[in-house]
Amino acid sequence: MQLKNVLPTEKTTVLAVDDNPTSLRLIQLMLQKDEYTVLTAVSGRDALDVLSANADTVDIILLDRLMPEMDGIEFCRRVKADEKFRALPIIMQTAAGRPQEIREGIEAGVFYYLVKPLVSDTLLSIVASAKNKVRKYRQDKNELLQRQESIAMVQSMECAFRTIEEAEMLAAFLAQFFPDPDLALTGISELFLNAVEHGNLAISYESKSELVQANRWKEEVESRLADPRYRDRVVTVVFEKKQNRCTLKIHDEGEGFNWEQYLHVDTARATHNHGRGIAMANMISFDELFYNVRGNQVTAIVHVGR
Structure with missing residues (x-):
């Protein structure tokens, strides 16, 4: 059996999704400074295409809750419905004081959240937590497959x-x-x-x-x-x-x-x-x-x- 996306890669790849170019660039700068590889998408539909083209390398998805065409919730539902990606950690950005948005995200399979405006230390801490989780999952899965x-x-x-x-x-x-x-x-x-x-x-x-x-x-x-x-x-x-x-x-x-x-x-x-x-x-x-x-x-x- 040929295994794909099981063993963790040396460098963690984050797919950042945001329709605001300034916010997207800020996320890139914060993460690249901490030696992450960052792929970007400007909408939910664009992100699905990028994810499909990089299915073996994307480790974490970081996306905005509100986007045109396809919002963050619908994007999450589609990702989690695909067996290849259901264990992929998704970090969702949300506005402070909106617990209903978090509840909707949880129902769609999102367990990591960042409150806007983004703070570098908080962003890196949450991304590191998701990174450790996915690496541990893949290591365990490799043990399982053996x-x-x-x-x-x-x-x-x-x-x-x-x-x-x-x-x-x-x-x-x-x-x-x-x-x-x-x-x-x-x-x-x-x-x-x-x-x-x-x-x-x-x-x-x-x-x-x-x-x-x-x-x-x-x-x-x-x-x-x-x-x-x-x-x-x-x-x-x-x-x-x-x-x-x-x-x-x-x-x-x-x-x-x-x-x-x-x-x-x-x-x-x-x-x-x-x-x-x-x-x-x-x-x-x-x-x-x-x-x-x-x-x-x-x-x-x-x-x-x-």
Whole structure:
């Protein structure tokens, strides 16, 4: 099998879409300064053509919400309807104080937002977050595609992991047992990451915001993995496959959290540089997703033949 657009390329390519030439040029300057390759389009229709011609190289799409001919929402719906592009991160620019626009974007499959006017540091932080997400997805998918052997005999298994690297490998392995491995991979990866960083390592939402902004998140994770308070904690995973459903139970040894507010993207958090993983898992990967009362065990279910 020949694989396209699976392994991350050395340089990240952003497709910027805006009908305002000045705004488009400003975005180019901000991103190229940070060593991104930038492709441009002046409308939604133009962007579809550019995306189609560069399907193997575009990593992220950054677009304006309001454009003539085809607005940002319609463009997103068309992109997400294409299996080749449904995992592609889309960052949408929106005006401050318009939560309805964010809600419409979420329904169209957009999980990253920038509030106008653009600020360079914020733009780079959000784009970097999307870049890391797509690179991780492609690395996991490559692991998955390398294990496309027959797995029909497996009905249940129990696993355990401690680090984020182990979580990524296990996510790629377990995704193969679901009806749509691509969709499952996204959700499993997000739930595993949450169990390690927010569960076992007790990194709060606010702390991660600061760490990501300062580019110190990975350093803090490594530090806590070596910390005697956290180093012996593990995440346990139980997978069960029945005739009509696949069930995944993930249990961490943390204190738990108020999970209800993260099942959906809150418009108040939509412009943050993280915090959309559980909502993505709930909205695109699983038919059912729920936590125990404490918040340190999550159950994810996919109905077979949905």
